[in-house]
Amino acid sequence: MFLTVMVELSYGQQDPMYTQYMFNKQVVNPAYTGTWESLGFMALVRHQWVGLNGTPKTYTFSMQSILKDPRIALGLDVISDKIGLEKRTMIFADYSFLLYINDFTNLRLGLKGGFTSYSNNLSEYVLYPDGSVDPLFQGEIDVRFMPNFGVGAFLYSQKYYVGFAIPKIIQNQFTNNYNNYSVMSEMRHFCLDFGFVFDLSENLKFKPTGLVKATLGAPFEVDLTANFLLKEQFWVGAMYRTGDSFGFIAQWVFKRNLRVGYAIDYGINNLRQYHKGTHELMVTYELRMAKEKFISPRYF
Helix, strand or coil: CCCCCCCCCCCCCCCCCCCCHHHCCCCCCHHHCCCCCCEEEEEEEEECCCCCCCCCEEEEEEEEEECCCCCEEEEEEEEEEEECCEEEEEEEEEEEEEEECCCCCEEEEEEEEEEEEEEEEHHHCCCCCCCCCCCCCCCEEEEEEEEEEEEEEEEECCCEEEEEEECCCCCEEEECCCCCCEEEEECCEEEEEEEECEEEECCEEEEEEEEEEEECCCCCEEEEEEEEEECCCEEEEEEEECCCEEEEEEEEEECCCEEEEEEEEEECCCCHHHCCCEEEEEEEEEECCCCCCCCCCCCC
């Protein structure tokens, strides 16, 4: 009698996803750093599939600022991502350089560098209903420093943008110290995003955006969003993510330097009947010089 064992290595998109990606591009694309033309801060909390145990929870903090030379900008991203017992803490610095294309269009080129701290205690997982332990599923994957870097480009004007980025170029594999069980924890992602702003009337603007993500061995993921801006103060819109969810987005703009946004997703896959949706809250704040009498509106 012959026993045939087939082992297949599968890949998936493992970086955190965001519904409000059109206002949160720096964590993916370092070239977005400096586009605010001010010192700015962003904080975001995302709880995915509320009502289920061990579902993804993501906490993100970013900051960016142009330097004395306005062509140069620096940024910082801190991301805490937890899925079940798997924990990641990512800290990355961003650098971007501005190239003037013409009076209306700019191009920024960016570089991202930092590290990931990863932990996954395999022995705490309950694999069988009777609570028995699998001897091949023991130990802990505990990597405190895993360096990586990424690149990006961002072409933009006041009314449109196109960006491309590879947030992590090095593909890291994390292995525990018990039986060499490994996790391909950092795959190379390719991200293309774009957006346009159309004037429908004096007090109403329409902004369609899109985000396409590709990973080796995984299907393309496409986010499509349509937002409307009312009187330069209130964004409202809807989104669709292929094969995953649809949702709604709202953002309030206070004096053009404080923004508070909220998004909710509803699943369209087989998990939809077991959870209460995904919730995302984002706050951004920009510090501008007092001498700036007029601040041009920022649409992305």
